[in-house]
Amino acid sequence: MPRPSARLVVLAAAWCVLAVQTGSAAPLRVQAQDPLARAPVSQCLAMASAPQPPYRAPVVMAATGALSPHDVRITYVGHSTFRIESGGGVTIATDYNGYAGIEGVPRVVTMNHAHSSHYTAFPDPEIEYVLRGWNPDGGAAKHRLVVDDVLIRNVPTDIRNDFGIMEVDGNSIFIFEIAGLCLGHLGHLHHRLTDAHYAMIGRLDVLFVPVDGTYTMGHAGMIDIAKRVRASLLIPMHAFGPGRLSQFVSAMGEVFDVELSQTPTITISQNTLPQLPKVLVLPGY
Template structure:
């Protein structure tokens, strides 16, 4: 099984992250993560605490639903990030960082504005999995590669789960996920306080499969996206009574590590 073959290299990569000095800033140099779990024994993991490599700025992170799978994240230090960026949503004002996945054209663009400082593709155009470890002011962005379904075939490393570490929060975006996650994925992801999950029920994963993933991640805030015609009640019902549901009339909210909800909450912003 491909995951079994990759497990040893995944574990070695996580340990390399642990041992690398916090001053590393380049994409090809792993950066210590405050959210990462060292994959020592699956399925059990040991969560490690690191001094963040990014400049720590205390305060609130603002998250806005822009459309489809695009959320805009604004850090306390003023860094603007747009997820699954196609240029259709979240482009004004222009983000400093964009992430992309290549499921279809509403998740990426081949012609990003050259003024965008960091264009992070969830796939590697040269082949093999993408690898990102980028520090921009008060945010650290890294990725966990997954496979993607293209024209009926699974393409290894074609999608990425992007993780944004900022103000003590661990924020994850599952991208256009096409398969269940295995133990090595969960170990590489680590803790997620906030997770953005596709709930379309077919073009990515079934509602049952995505709810299983979301339940295991057990984040404080779950942000649905990529909904299409799926009734919201289908997803919330699959998540069960452990998860509260908070429907908002606004497209944005602000949150800090101190005021995460006590019970895990599915937060549905306007437009979803």
């Protein structure tokens, strides 16, 4: 029997690697002209073990104005919903529940079905991409989407259902890679993370963390996650009042700087992240 040529062997190996990387997820709606769309490589995973820059200036606050390609604008809408804007004009709403307080129609929304305040069964039909943190057909949700200058991916986790039973892969940690920054939204996280979860998350510059201490998980667990991720900016959400927020911030203040923002909107870039890890409390919790 003739032996395969070296060219065929190389092509077969490349095909196998591509199959492993892409998995069995359904085709995504991606801008064909975007070079990232053809090769969506996660910089957050690639840089997870890379050395950090030696110095970064304090956070720059800005509520209005045009964004440069190096900027990301974050607005806390309330509960666990943030409006995230890229320099390329992509708008994202996290844990979207149809809330009218979000200015305009976002191009992308992410949702988790732990409670009705974190998703809607009837998203605005003008929304271009609706990313559910769970898979309605069963199994884990798998998202790896490039929209212009934004790469969005997810890390599935479990949730408790209305009967207190853990539902496997019912939640997702969504990660947004924009302008060289890695932003992670824990969603309605109900359990501690494993080493495998941390490996899939990679490096994070900004972490949106629920701090209610009961509906998601206790403060001790969330604080452990925050310390291990050690993002430059930790932004609390899902607080259910100043008391629980204060408890979390006080505990985190032992290892992180703490800042209370006067505005729900900030604009950040790689060059304006804080030098030391900081808890940044945005009004509207």
